[in-house]
Ligand code: ADP
């Protein structure tokens with residue numbers, strides 16, 4: 001080889017070394033990026049940690065806050081609202097009752113025939129109507145005139161009913177799913193509107209009275225016998241089918257719980273007595289908070305950007321309204337770390353674009369190539385060609401966020417059991433004799449809501465965690481049951497259990 005030849009050979013070697021160095025450099029850089037992406041996942045996993053030990057701390061905190069909320073008005077972030085419901089239906093009720101369900105964009109009117117122990121719910125007729133948009137923000141009189149006239153039409157359409165020919169008043173259960181301060185089982189004052197309603201002159205008014213006045217104006221002879229919220233309705237339905245039911249949990253767009261408390265434990269009621277010695281308490285548990293809750297930077301950001309910061313902290317970690325958005329925030333961070341997109345140009349920066357049912361669909365994608373994850377990234381987030389290994393991480397994020405939510409809800413449930421002495425520990429207010437499981441009572445919790453009923457993995461995690469916290473000796477005594485939506489029929493059942501003809505105590 002001549003000098004020139006040697007020169008060329010050396011030149012080529014140098015060039016190929018340089019190319020190799022660039023490639024290796026890229027690989028090292030992309031490996032570094034990938035490690036950072038994986039680091040985001042690891043951090044979220046750590047932040048969402050829910051060991052049994054930590055869950056037990058949440059259980060204790062829930063029981064303590066329940067005590068505090070029952071001791072004095074404003075004593076806890078848990079409102080622990082009195083419902084004045086001291087009798088729950090048990091299947092023996094008879095007669096025809098009406099129900100009105102107002103809590104969102106639609107309202108429903110129901111008529112329910114109750115046939116007693118042997119016949120149960122004989123017939124149920126339903127009429128569903130949208131609330132005209134202008135009535136949601138107008139004056140209270142207009143809204144209630146509209147509802148009363150719809151009720152009248154419903155009653156007229158049923159023809160002559162023998163139950164009501166002898167001048168007997170029709171009885172109505174009213175499910176009003178907005179925050180209300182109850183003054184009796186059938187009356188209460190609106191604290192504030194939510195969910196798009198904003199009728200200013202209504203705040204501070206008695207909800208039942210507004211309806212009663214509107215019905216009287218058009219000569220509709222009907223009496224509001226119960227004013228309740230949806231969780232109480234769910235408890236009523238649960239108790240109707242199974243009298244061992246002690247609490248109801250709602251896990252849908254939002255989350256809430258109610259349960260049966262002994263009246264002597266409701267210190268803030270100042271000696272109020274009920275014939276049964278018990279009363280249903282509406283916990284408004286979405287607002288529960290404890291320093292033991294595993295909180296991440298994503299939760300803090302979500303809360304800060306919400307219209308109600310520092311409010312509904314438990315709900316923001318658990319319910320269907322928020323889970324998808326927590327996942328969205330984590331994915332956004334991962335993609336930023338991976339340099340996979342320009343954040344400003346992506347739909348992923350839009351709050352609530354990733355709804356919880358989409359997150360569930362990605363989580364439950366069982367196709368080998370995670371086709372559903374690809375589809376949602378492409379169709380909803382407008383990010384095509386996401387690598388498979390990234391899609392796998394996305395599934396893990398969904399799993400982490402859902403697992404935490406379900407396990408925290410489980411801890412909340414055991415917190416209620418602890419408060420009423422049904423967790424096998426001797427409880428805050430007494431329970432079984434230690435070491436003798438035969439003293440444990442069968443205890444049923446009824447659960448309702450789209451997140452729980454439609455998201456299989458969520459439900460599995462919740463059940464698993466309740467059993468884990470309670471331990472194998474106690475868990476068999478605690479039964480979690482899916483309930484039908486109690487926001488309609490539940491009100492009719494409470495109206496029935498509080499009418500003079502059907503007095504059943506809890
Ligand atoms: P609401 O709580 O408004 O009364 P639902 O009980 O029907 O209504 O719950 C609806 C909520 O449940 C939705 O907002 C959604 O977050 C959640 N959800 C419904 N379907 C699914 C699903 N398949 N997977 C996960 N979450 C779901």
Ligand code: MG
Nearest residue numbers: 230252449487
């Ligand atoms: Mg509901």
